[in-house]
Amino acid sequence: MGIRNVCILFGGRSGEHEVSCRSAASVAKNLDPNKYRQILIGIDKAGRWYLQHKAQFLKEDYGERLEVATMAEVVSVVPGQGLGSPSGSLNVDVVFPVLHGTFGEDGTVQGLLEIADLPYVGAGVLGSSLAMDKAKTKEIWRQSGLPVVDFIVVRDGSSESTARILKKIPVPLFVKPVTAGSSVGITKVKSADQLQPALAEALRFDSKVMVEPAVDAREIECAVLGNESPQAFAPGEILPNHEFYSYEAKYIDPEGAELKLPADLPETLSHEIRSLAVAAFRAAECSGMARVDFFLERESDRILLNEINTIPGFTNISMYPKMCEASGLAYPKLLDRLIELALERHNRRRALRFSL
Ligand SMILES: Nc1ncnc2c1ncn2[C@@H]1O[C@H](COP(=O)(O)OP(=O)(O)O)[C@@H](O)[C@H]1O
Ligand SMILES: [Mg+2]
Numbered sequence: 001m002g003i004r005n006v007c008i009l010f011g012g013r014s015g016e017h018e019v020s021c022r023s024a025a026s027v028a029k030n031l032d033p034n035k036y037r038q039i040l041i042g043i044d045k046a047g048r049w050y051l052q053h054k055a056q057f058l059k060e061d062y063g064e065r066l067e068v069a070t071m072a073e074v075v076s077v078v079p080g081q082g083l084g085s086p087s088g089s090l091n092v093d094v095v096f097p098v099l100h101g102t103f104g105e106d107g108t109v110q111g112l113l114e115i116a117d118l119p120y121v122g123a124g125v126l127g128s129s130l131a132m133d134k135a136k137t138k139e140i141w142r143q144s145g146l147p148v149v150d151f152i153v154v155r156d157g158s159s160e161s162t163a164r165i166l167k168k169i170p171v172p173l174f175v176k177p178v179t180a181g182s183s184v185g186i187t188k189v190k191s192a193d194q195l196q197p198a199l200a201e202a203l204r205f206d207s208k209v210m211v212e213p214a215v216d217a218r219e220i221e222c223a224v225l226g227n228e229s230p231q232a233f234a235p236g237e238i239l240p241n242h243e244f245y246s247y248e249a250k251y252i253d254p255e256g257a258e259l260k261l262p263a264d265l266p267e268t269l270s271h272e273i274r275s276l277a278v279a280a281f282r283a284a285e286c287s288g289m290a291r292v293d294f295f296l297e298r299e300s301d302r303i304l305l306n307e308i309n310t311i312p313g314f315t316n317i318s319m320y321p322k323m324c325e326a327s328g329l330a331y332p333k334l335l336d337r338l339i340e341l342a343l344e345r346h347n348r349r350r351a352l353r354f355s356l
Pocket of ligand 1: 149174176180181182183184186212213214215216219240244245246293306307
């Protein structure tokens with residue numbers, strides 16, 4: 001096997017642009033240079049793709065990030081023929097979309113890569129777009145008999161709807177946009193008068209909003225890796241030092257949360273979480289990788305699924321690579337495996353017939 005050409009897509013038209021630049025810096029550093037040649041494509045906040053002739057690493061408080069250089073050649077996607085630039089076609093064997101959130105993790109880029117006929121890391125179109133919609137994902141999980149926190153979906157913040165919501169779900173409750181991430185637009189509502197402003201805030205980010213009872217729970221995450229036979233790693237725990245695992249706790253306050261690896265759990269619970277993570281991954285039509293997030297209710301020890309992330313954070317301190325590492329799969333080996341899985345899925349799809 002010769003050296004493979006891996007294209008890293010990073011940046012993107014999403015609220016999580018900066019996080020992607022940090023994740024991509026780690027991926028670029030951990031890809032084994034004896035196995036891979038890197039082609040970096042930076043996507044600016046307006047969604048334009050640029051070929052990066054040289055990786056530009058910037059030092060930050062959080063470590064390193066890649067910067068999107070826009071004084072560069074524009075990249076085009078050629079249906080059925082991969083990627084190109086004004087100087088010719090790009091030699092790409094596999095694409096790693098290191099993109100979080102909209103236009104990256106939501107099936108749109110995945111669709112573009114299908115049309116370009118390129119193998120890519122992570123979930124396909126359906127899994128990606130489904131996981132982006134927290135409400136639809138939970139409906140599917142519920143139908144598959146998997147445990148989730150109760151929820152209702154609302155599309156307006158009128159006083160009639162607040163009254164209706166409070167009848168079904170008493171405070172304290174959580175209000176969140178259905179398709180956002182990074183805790184953007186999420187409020188914990190502790191009294192009835194806080195509901196309307198919370199709905200208005202969430203409706204800034206999505207036309208669909210979810211309301212859920214606030215559960216008093218530990219937050220447990222589980223890394224899943226694989227295609228047809230996915231495996232789940234030992235779960236980790238997030239211990240937020242804020243009211244909940246908010247945007248501030250995630251990205252602003254350096255002491256916002258502690259990560260515990262592995263989570264301190266009795267063997268039976270850990271085992272149950274791992275099998276639920278695999279079931280959740282399958283039910284949500286994922287492939288390659290995903291991080292499945294749970295609530296472990298303090299009083300009852302009940303395990304509840306919260307959400308699934310198809311392109312989880314990939315920085316050196318991110319939970320997904322850390323959880324794999326804690327189970328003996330070092331970061332560079334994890335990347336090898338993700339690339340193999342991408343090629344395997346592409347080959348399987350290639351073997352299918354799309355006409356009689
Ligand atoms: N029903 C809930 N009960 C308790 N805490 C919640 C609930 N829903 C969300 N949270 C808190 O908000 C955080 C972010 O919510 P989440 O649904 O994971 O959205 P995001 O995609 O933005 O991470 C969670 O990690 C948790 O701290
Ligand atoms: Mg979350």
